[in-house]
Amino acid sequence: MYDSRNQKAKWLSLTLCFLILSSIPYLVFSQSDDSSTDSAPRVTINRIYLMGNKITKERIIYREFSFEEGQEWVAEDLLVALELDKRKLMNLRLFNTATLEMVPVNEETVDVVVRLDERWYVWPTVTFDLGDRSFNEWWYNQGRDLSRIEYGGGVDWYNVRGANELLSLKAQLGFTQKLRVAYRFPYIDKEQVTGLRLEASYTTSDAVNFNTDSNRQEFFSNQSINYRDLYLSTTLTRRPDFYNTHFFKFTYNHRTISQAVADSNAKFFLNGDTLQQFFRLQYQFSHDKRDFVSYPLEGQYGVIGIRQQGLGIVSNFYRTSVYGEYTKYWSLGENKRFFLANRISGRFTLQEEQPYNLMQTLGYLGDYVRGYETTVVEGHHFLLNKTNVKYRILRKQINLGDWMPLKQFRKIPIDVYAKTYFDQAYVWHPNPRPSNEPLTNRYLYGTGFGLDFVTWYDAVFRLEYSRNHLNEWGLFAGFRADF
The missing domain is CATH 3.10.20.310 (membrane protein fhac)
Structure with a gap:
């Protein structure tokens, strides 16, 4: 039987532990800035x-x-x-x-x-991707099933009109079918402070991740359309200075599932419903002072936000979440070949009863503990702390010269980093399924070592060998910076 008092006490203890452990790099490597004197030239x-x-x-x-x-x-x-x-x-x-x-x-x-x-700004895009949450999920859990590949085409036109605007069009078939159009105006005022982002998409799929068992995704499929999602989004941004941005986002989702999916998991949309529609309001503040966004080595990045799903207009549920993260990056030594990074993030959700499809926690996007790439952990709240120590073993630029007729592609930068890392997390769930208890309401940690390869146009490839708290070792790959 779930003891809420004991779990809350454990949650508070883990929170304190996380704050202490994640603060160590800040205490050790914090440096004071020297101000210039009046007599300086x-x-x-x-x-x-x-x-x-x-x-x-x-x-x-x-x-x-x-x-x-x-x-x-x-x-x-x-x-x-x-x-x-x-x-x-x-x-x-x-x-x-x-x-x-x-x-x-x-x-x-x-x-x-x-x-x-x-750069080169107009990119005809060829979609050849995986329908799973990560490459490692597809490789290890889905048996490298080629039917889960997504394919299609479109165009990403960066710097439209020379104004840093972005037009994105996409048509996708395969495991998931999707039509998407988006346009970004970085600024819509003369002062270049206020921006606007518009997006619309329509998604359908046969296979639906309808449940989690033993901390692994379960999919339902019967060779027909079991999931549909219409998504509309408007985001207003305010960038009053160089490093701080406010986001005000208003979205609408209209989702349906087949009766077969609802019968398989009545909590997918709650109460056995086959329709889920809601408006969402979201505010987010970000402070971004990273040296390079695609692969940061120095600086800091912070986010705090609140998200309200369900406004009482068309939805029959409410979900309020508060979330945040803070990451600090240090270069160590004068030669700037050693680097340290530490990230702490978390989310707190108010409502106890939540739809299954909205309760994604660890294992999705960038929120995961290395060593647990083949598992997911659902819950109401979580804390996550990640630490990297890196050493740059290679920095080189290859000049293709006249062999490459397009000037934008003649120089290929290549950086290679060796690294070691330690991640820790805790996911709180008031009433997890028994089969998911091994990773829920428990302290999780993973460690290991790996290589990062960084090259042109923000491309990153990671190869990591990790161990988790269950003493399970695994070789995993990734295609963007870990954080």
Whole structure:
């Protein structure tokens, strides 16, 4: 019988343990910043020169600068600002390379020269993906079943009109059928503070993850359409400064399942329902000061948000969630070849009774403990802490020269990192199925070592050999930065 008092006490104890353990890197590696003295040499910015932005509009580039013509700076501070602004330009994901150089005009005046190498922006996309939550799920649990492959096509047009806008069109067949259209306006006002994102999609599928047994997904399939989902989304963004962004999101979902799925799990939509429709309101604040978003090595990233699913208009249920995460990245030593990162994240959901399809916790997206890639853990609340220590063993750039006619693809950067890691998590569920209890309401941890390969256009490949608390070892692969 589930003892709620004991579990709540354990939850509080684990929370305290997580906070203590995750704070160790911050206490050990925190450094104070030295401020410039009044006697330091000062310079005035004369002119700013932009080179290489054949498509990107100047206002998009100037938006990222912390300096402007006519400003007086401490020379050393300006050099630091140029490096930080270079990172901001690279994180737009519009350029292969960006350099910002301070060129002296005389003893008291400098020009700033910005050289940019623009990316290729129009990508006809060929979808060849897996319908499962991860490559490891498909490889180990689904027997490398080729019928679970998704295929299709579309286009991703980045930097539309040179304004960093994005148009995305997608048509997909195979394991899951999907039509999707999305458009992003980074700014819709002259001040370049407010942005807008619009998205619509329609998804159908025969196979439905209708249940979890022994912490593994179970699928229902009968060679007919068992799941349909219409999704509409509008997101308003506010970026008042360089590193902080507010998101206000309003969405609508209209989902249906077949009677056969509802009969297999009456809690899928709750109460044996075959229809689930609701409006969702969401607010999120993010602080992003990472050096490179696609594979960060220095900086910090934080998110806090609240999500309300079901507003009492068309839905018959309510689900309120509060979530957050904070990640800190350090480079260790002057040669910047050793790196440390620590991430703590969590979610708290108010309602005790929740639909099965909305209770995804560990094992989905980026929330997982390495060593448990073949399992999932559902619950109401969770805490997750991940730590990486990396060493860069290779940094190289291959120049294809005239062999590659497209300038944007001539230089191939290759970085390779060796790493070790330790992850820990706790998922709280008031009434788990007995078969799922081995990983629910228990302290989970995993550790191991691996290699990361990083190359052009934000491509990342991970190979990891991990061990979990059950003393199970496994070799796993991933295709994006672990965090």
